[in-house]
Amino acid sequence: MNLIVQKFGGTSVENPETLKIVAQKIIECKEAGNEVVVVVSAMGSSTDELINLANELSETPSPREMDMLLSAGERITMSLLAMHLNNLGYESFSLTGSQAGITTTSRHGMAEIEDISGERVKEGIEDGKIVIVAGFQGVNKETKEITTLGRGGSDATAVAVAKIFNADSCEIYTDVDGVFSTDPNKIPVAKKIDKISYDEMLELSSLGAKVMQSSAVQTAMMYDITLEVRSTFTERKGTKICSQESI
Numbered sequence: 001m002n003l004i005v006q007k008f009g010g011t012s013v014e015n016p017e018t019l020k021i022v023a024q025k026i027i028e029c030k031e032a033g034n035e036v037v038v039v040v041s042a043m044g045s046s047t048d049e050l051i052n053l054a055n056e057l058s059e060t061p062s063p064r065e066m067d068m069l070l071s072a073g074e075r076i077t078m079s080l081l082a083m084h085l086n087n088l089g090y091e092s093f094s095l096t097g098s099q100a101g102i103t104t105t106s107r108h109g110m111a112e113i114e115d116i117s118g119e120r121v122k123e124g125i126e127d128g129k130i131v132i133v134a135g136f137q138g139v140n141k142e143t144k145e146i147t148t149l150g151r152g153g154s155d156a157t158a159v160a161v162a163k164i165f166n167a168d169s170c171e172i173y174t175d176v177d178g179v180f181s182t183d184p185n186k187i188p189v190a191k192k193i194d195k196i197s198y199d200e201m202l203e204l205s206s207l208g209a210k211v212m213q214s215s216a217v218q219t220a221m222m223y224d225i226t227l228e229v230r231s232t233f234t235e236r237k238g239t240k241i242c243s244q245e246s247i
């Protein structure tokens, strides 16, 4: 049995309708005989909305409280998705980063994943359940505080989960068909890339291609974890991000 990590970004989990599409993608993967671990982002632009709310009440919100606030975004998505999957007859449960045993450095707003114990994820997989992990967050062992991983950080969660569980595939679902030569939402003639090396992807990410977070690509490169960037909303083949030798 293969273990697949599927990550769904904010653009894929924007509202109940798109969450239903996401659930069908997960069910398809499960019905094909795979074990599935799902990583989710906050719904649509809800992280930005939470930041705006904080700024309305404080000019200098404490980094600790910002992480408490922002980590809530992913909790909303994960619980809604688990409820829906259960309603469809697929046993599923959600875990915060901390519940999944994701430990990070202590730097609020910019933490890096150090380790994932993942016991409850493992238990869920063994019980044949669909485990949904909140992206973008973890906990620091020393301070015991909740941390977030920087904007776009659910990508980093997905790559780290794929590494720890030695996943057979790490699929990054978003609202475009894959990685393009330039932002397809700004330049409609942009070309989709079938395969791209970690190095080239890093260059695109550092130039602002937010389709993949830079530090997630760095981790994938370090451990040679092939990533597949695909659309949640089409069946088109996406983009493989892999080592130069595999291109």
Ligand code: ADP
Pocket (backbone or CB within 6 Å): 008, 009, 010, 011, 012, 041, 152, 173, 174, 175, 176, 178, 179, 180, 181, 182, 183, 184, 185, 186, 204, 208, 209, 210, 211, 212
């Ligand atoms: P998600 O919510 O799935 O994490 P993001 O908004 O973080 O999605 O990233 C997807 C967006 O990245 C696309 O909607 C697209 O506008 C933008 N983007 C910028 N540059 C690129 C690129 N070179 N290829 C693909 N998408 C790009």
Ligand code: ASP
Pocket (backbone or CB within 6 Å): 009, 010, 041, 042, 047, 048, 073, 135, 136, 150, 151, 152, 153, 154, 155
């Ligand atoms: N919700 C976080 C953000 O908007 C993390 C992510 O989407 O990957 O940056």
Ligand code: MG
Pocket (backbone or CB within 6 Å): 009, 010, 152, 155, 210, 211, 212
């Ligand atoms: Mg993103």
